[in-house]
Amino acid sequence: MNITVRYFAGMRDRMGCSEANLTLDKGSVTVADVWAQASEGQPLPDSTLIAINMEYTDADASVCEGDEVAFFPPVTGG
């Protein structure tokens, strides 16, 4: 399964990149699985927000082929 991962703001600094393409072997994949592979086992920082295809979700959500999964800190716009 091919997934695009995106990072923003402090999360981009932490991960050292803004975007990555991941290939996961499992048939059924959650956001937590994506994070584990992308971060090579680092814990997910507590306040991290998650979006799949630009919709907010959480670490238990299922991820499908071609999805864009984004990890970022709490938003501070406006």
Next chain:
Amino acid sequence: MNITVRYFAGMRDRMGCSEANLTLDKGSVTVADVWAQASEGQPLPDSTLIAINMEYTDADASVCEGDEVAFFPPVTGG
């Protein structure tokens, strides 16, 4: 005692003038007395607002020499 009376909006139309100077004989005068003399005994319309020297007040308030007493309908600005 000399008093200036002012009327605005519908009250001006009703009274047929915007301003009048009144002389009252009494030593102690209320807004109700001023209205009675100015209107020649007409009843004060229920919703009328009253100001003495540009401050809201009511018909029982005392009026002094030189005061400006205004009668007008509910306000509709803004």
Next chain:
Amino acid sequence: MKVVVQEAAFDPYKEVQAFQESLPRGKHGGVVSFVGTMRDINEGVDVSTMYLDHYPGMTEKHIEAVCADAADRWDIIDSLVVHRYGELFPNDPIVLVAVWSSHRAEGFDACRFIINYLKKKAPFWKRETTPEGEQRWVEHNSRDAKAEVADLEEAARTA
């Protein structure tokens, strides 16, 4: 605080920008503004022109008092009110209320307070003319006005 009551038409956003030029730069976090404009219909009746009567002197005095009251109640930086009187046409701005503050919550509260109390306390009266030439004074469209003024005085005393 600046309060202007004028007969001439005005551009509300030019007023906001001009007033803002007089404020220190970089200090306010937000501006909340309300612009009330004349509609071409009121309570189902077409309106072609409107005349706004007012009580010169008392009007300014009470708008200033409302702005001062808002500044006492909320932590705001400054406020600006411009209100017209005289002849108005549909789409004309009637009133501008703008409030500068460090944080937006105070700006929204204060701006809304100023326009609400201005509409209750500032002595203005609208007379509408229909396309047929009929004129009528707009009547107060809520509950008994005296009770409302009493509520206002009470609210002001107990705040």
Next chain:
Amino acid sequence: MKVVVQEAAFDPYKEVQAFQESLPRGKHGGVVSFVGTMRDINEGVDVSTMYLDHYPGMTEKHIEAVCADAADRWDIIDSLVVHRYGELFPNDPIVLVAVWSSHRAEGFDACRFIINYLKKKAPFWKRETTPEGEQRWVEHNSRDAKAEVADLEEAARTA
């Protein structure tokens, strides 16, 4: 409804006037607007420039959803949001929210709702630079952000 997310500086009141030209004349009774500007101090620290990161596409999508939500909740005529990203300087407008409505109460409620939810849901992140050249990402300054998003989803479901 119009939502613009752009890097270029903008004049918020020109945007309000230009958008208003597209609306029918004489139909709205009021416009409530909020302009958020960059302050030169944040939590006691001087700030000389700010960089606004954002998630292109997701930002527009969520601002549009907030505006649509406001239009469902209140009887408004139209709304306009302009939000910058990239490099900003003190006194620069960051965001404009303007709401046109027949009556002012709805305009105030909807405008405040849009800016509040935009600040909670639209993916923007501020990075401040102090006069000494130190950079820091602005941290969410209220309670736990996840709880807040949950509150928002809950509020949206039950409204």
